Amino acid sequence: MTQPITDPTILRALxxxxxxxxxxxxxxxxxxRIERASTQxxxxxxxxxxxxxxxLLSEALPEVAxxxxxxxxxxxxxxxxxxxxxxxxxGPQRSHTYASLxxxxxxxxxxxxxxxxIVQDTTDAGLLEQTLSHQRHDIALMQGELMNTADxxxxxxxxxxxxxxxxxxxxxxxxxxxxxxANVIRTELxxxxxxxxxxxxxxxxxxxxxxxxxxxxLLLFARLRDTTxxxxxxxxxxxIERSLARVSWRVKDRGASIDVTPELPPxxxxxxxxxxxxxxxLENAIKYIGANNPDPRIKILARVENGWxxxxxxxxxxxxxxxxxxxxxxxxxxxxxxxxxxxxxxxxIVGRIVAKLNGTISVDSAIGKGxxxxxxxxxxxxxxxxxxxxxxxxK
Numbered sequence: 001m002t003q004p005i006t007d008p009t010i011l012r013a014l015x016x017x018x019x020x021x022x023x024x025x026x027x028x029x030x031x032x033r034i035e036r037a038s039t040q041x042x043x044x045x046x047x048x049x050x051x052x053x054x055x056l057l058s059e060a061l062p063e064v065a066x067x068x069x070x071x072x073x074x075x076x077x078x079x080x081x082x083x084x085x086x087x088x089x090x091g092p093q094r095s096h097t098y099a100s101l102x103x104x105x106x107x108x109x110x111x112x113x114x115x116x117x118i119v120q121d122t123t124d125a126g127l128l129e130q131t132l133s134h135q136r137h138d139i140a141l142m143q144g145e146l147m148n149t150a151d152x153x154x155x156x157x158x159x160x161x162x163x164x165x166x167x168x169x170x171x172x173x174x175x176x177x178x179x180x181x182a183n184v185i186r187t188e189l190x191x192x193x194x195x196x197x198x199x200x201x202x203x204x205x206x207x208x209x210x211x212x213x214x215x216x217x218l219l220l221f222a223r224l225r226d227t228t229x230x231x232x233x234x235x236x237x238x239x240i241e242r243s244l245a246r247v248s249w250r251v252k253d254r255g256a257s258i259d260v261t262p263e264l265p266p267x268x269x270x271x272x273x274x275x276x277x278x279x280x281x282l283e284n285a286i287k288y289i290g291a292n293n294p295d296p297r298i299k300i301l302a303r304v305e306n307g308w309x310x311x312x313x314x315x316x317x318x319x320x321x322x323x324x325x326x327x328x329x330x331x332x333x334x335x336x337x338x339x340x341x342x343x344x345x346x347x348x349i350v351g352r353i354v355a356k357l358n359g360t361i362s363v364d365s366a367i368g369k370g371x372x373x374x375x376x377x378x379x380x381x382x383x384x385x386x387x388x389x390x391x392x393x394x395k
Contacts, residue, residue, distance in 0.1 A: 024099075024119040030112055032057050032071055044099065044119060057117065064101070074103055074115060172212055179208035202253075209249065214345070231357065233380035234271045236264040236311070240300060243278040250286050256296035258282075264302055267309045267377040269357045274377070277353045280346035281313040281373050288371070289317035301372070309379050314372040320365040328363060350375070 024044055026037035037045075037052050037060075045052065045060040058065040100120050107113040182204040186193070193201075240260060244251075251258060267274065282298065289296040293316065301312035320328070328347050350373075354361045357377055365371035 024121070026052075026057070026060070026117045026119075027106060028057055028071075028115040028117060030075055030114055032068060032115070034060060035114070041117075041119060044121070061101075071103055071115060074105060075112065077105075171215055175208045175212045175215075179205050179212075182208070206253070231269055233266050234269050234274060235266050236274075236302075239271055239275050240264060240278060243275050243282060246275075246279045247282045247286065250283065251298075254286055254289065254296055256286060256289060256298055258298045258300070260300045261302050265304050265309050266380050267311075268380045269359070269377050273353045273357065274375075277350045277375055278311065278313065280350050281375065284346050284373070285313055285315035285317065285371075288320075289315050293317060304379060307379050308376050310374050310376045312372050312374045314370065316370040319367040319369050320363065320371050321367055325363055325365065 024038055024040040026041045027035045029035050034052050034055050034057060037047075042048055042052050047055075047060060052060055057071075058068065064071075100122050102118040102120075104116050104118070105113065106116045182201045186198060186201040186205075244258065244260075278300075285298045286296075289298070295316070297316050299312075299314040301314060303310050303312075330348060351361055354375065354377075359375065359377040361376070362374045363371055364374070
């Protein structure tokens with residue numbers, strides 16, 4: 001039970017401090033010996049069954065030993081009060097009790113009258129602070145581990161990129177030789193080869209081209225992760241011409257026709273990436289135009305609206321189901337393996353390029369009615385207008 005405080009000087013001190021009389025307290029004489037103390041103070045100091053009166057404060061609270069000068073400073077009037085924001089006591093079960101200590105004169109008009117020590121239990125706040133401190137320590141350790149892991153991953157990625165480049169270079173060189181010799185044989189011996197031999201040579205050229213394209217796409221897909229380029233106004237006519245040149249052999253082999261819209265508005269982007277995106281869309285159109293299509297046709301469309309330029313690659317092929325449209329731009333996605341070769345990287349590359357260029361990619365398609373892929377990019381500033389001093393860099 002809380003003992004009521006009746007000492008008028010203590011009551012006046014508490015009233016002056018606007019503190020409740022239920023707080024733990026002890027009244028000290030000028031020698032810092034305890035004259036009287038509340039029940040809560042006795043319990044806090046583990047003096048429940050012992051007499052606390054007459055004991056030095058440092059005996060009852062060993063935590064304040066060594067700082068008696070601060071108490072004497074209040075007695076001499078050198079300081080109006082003295083506060084210890086946190087002391088910690090360890091109980092018999094190694095449990096911790098936290099408290100704050102406020103020391104004030106018992107009588108403001110007579111500093112020599114002794115001191116009043118007011119104790120407030122802050123165990124909950126102290127335990128919370130201790131828990132937070134442990135958590136901060138754990139978080140710091142985790143951050144260090146994550147940084148080390150990130151450094152290791154970065155180093156391994158650099159090693160993989162170097163390895164990929166070396167392997168790709170070493171693989172593409174013999175593929176070009178194989179394809180070149182096959183073409184020479186077929187051309188030089190034209191008329192002296194059987195139909196079966198001609199088909200075999202064409203298959204060699206086609207397979208070499210496919211393997212070279214797969215290697216190119218694998219490397220490009222990996223490089224796009226970290227590549228940084230400068231965006232600028234891109235004239236689309238030469239970009240489209242280069243894209244068409246890259247697939248001309250495939251178009252001719254398939255017997256397809258390509259119609260390009262005469263109006264080719266410029267875009268804001270990076271030319272080589274846009275060329276890659278269009279070349280991959282054209283490759284995709286050829287793949288899925290249908291093996292039994294009697295009149296394979298591909299169109300390159302363009303439109304400008306609301307500050308955006310959209311280029312479309314349209315085919316009259318087999319079309320795409322709504323279910324497959326949702327997975328079109330995922331790496332290694334293939335939906336008709338009987339008619340399309342490769343590893344399903346082309347559209348994933350397009351998606352990654354478009355994201356790098358702050359654009360969008362979409363598709364309109366239905367089964368049996370072909371597909372149109374729309375590549376949407378920002379329109380460049382008005383021609384003749386001043387260019388911004390800082391050209392944004394893509395990351």
